[in-house]
Amino acid sequence: MTYTVLAVLGVAGAALVDQAVWRTNLLRRKAFWTTYALMLVFQLVVNGVLTGLPVVRYDRQAITGVRIANAPVEDLLFGFAMIVLTLSTWVWLGRRGAPGASTRRR
Amino acid sequence: MSHLSYLAVLAACLVGTAPLEIVLRTRVYARWRRLLLTLAPTVVVFAAWDVYAIHRHQWTYERHFTTGVLLPGRLPLEELLFFLVVPTCAVLTLEAVRRRRPQWTVGDEQ
Numbered sequence A: 001m002t003y004t005v006l007a008v009l010g011v012a013g014a015a016l017v018d019q020a021v022w023r024t025n026l027l028r029r030k031a032f033w034t035t036y037a038l039m040l041v042f043q044l045v046v047n048g049v050l051t052g053l054p055v056v057r058y059d060r061q062a063i064t065g066v067r068i069a070n071a072p073v074e075d076l077l078f079g080f081a082m083i084v085l086t087l088s089t090w091v092w093l094g095r096r097g098a099p100g101a102s103t104r105r106r
Numbered sequence B: 001m002s003h004l005s006y007l008a009v010l011a012a013c014l015v016g017t018a019p020l021e022i023v024l025r026t027r028v029y030a031r032w033r034r035l036l037l038t039l040a041p042t043v044v045v046f047a048a049w050d051v052y053a054i055h056r057h058q059w060t061y062e063r064h065f066t067t068g069v070l071l072p073g074r075l076p077l078e079e080l081l082f083f084l085v086v087p088t089c090a091v092l093t094l095e096a097v098r099r100r101r102p103q104w105t106v107g108d109e110q
Helices: A003-021 A030-052 A073-096 B002-022 B032-055 B077-100
Strands: A056-058 B059-061
Touching: A003 A073, A003 B032, A030 A056, A030 A073, A030 B002, A030 B077, A073 B032, A073 B077, B002 B077, B032 B059, B032 B077
Parallel strands: none
Antiparallel strands: A056 B059
């Protein structure tokens, strides 16, 4: 599978985890989208450096070729999927009362 | 020194987000067990994706900008660290947003 196909599947998979597996429903929460917007800004900078030096090179056959700040657009989907999966797991663990999960305010 | 470039980028991410824990009291590192459990599925899934992509030559890492330390699956050490550092930054950011906007609930409030 190309990076393009995998990236789309990755986003779908992460959304499925959020909506149906952990059922955290982060995709409908302001706190999530604000977090993502902030992460996106920094992702563009970090990705720009990594693909600009370049630390990483992509096979042209594996991507659409659409680039944003040097990085293939697929990287944005990869990053989105990673952030959704991570934050969904974090909130799920908090809801279950994971060790040290307390969100008490001081 | 150029072979430390990728590591330096990751270090900058950790240094840049550290004030969130200290100033905004996000208590993410303080809840380290929950953080480690959170990182586990992300590391497994995304490292596997990375190994697949490396195997299929969908992307390659420039030796000039990496330490050259390769983990099983020819995964550069920096990539494993990336899957620990960036998700940690994401959790720090979420908790920082929540500190500033307590009314924006996410469902784990006690």
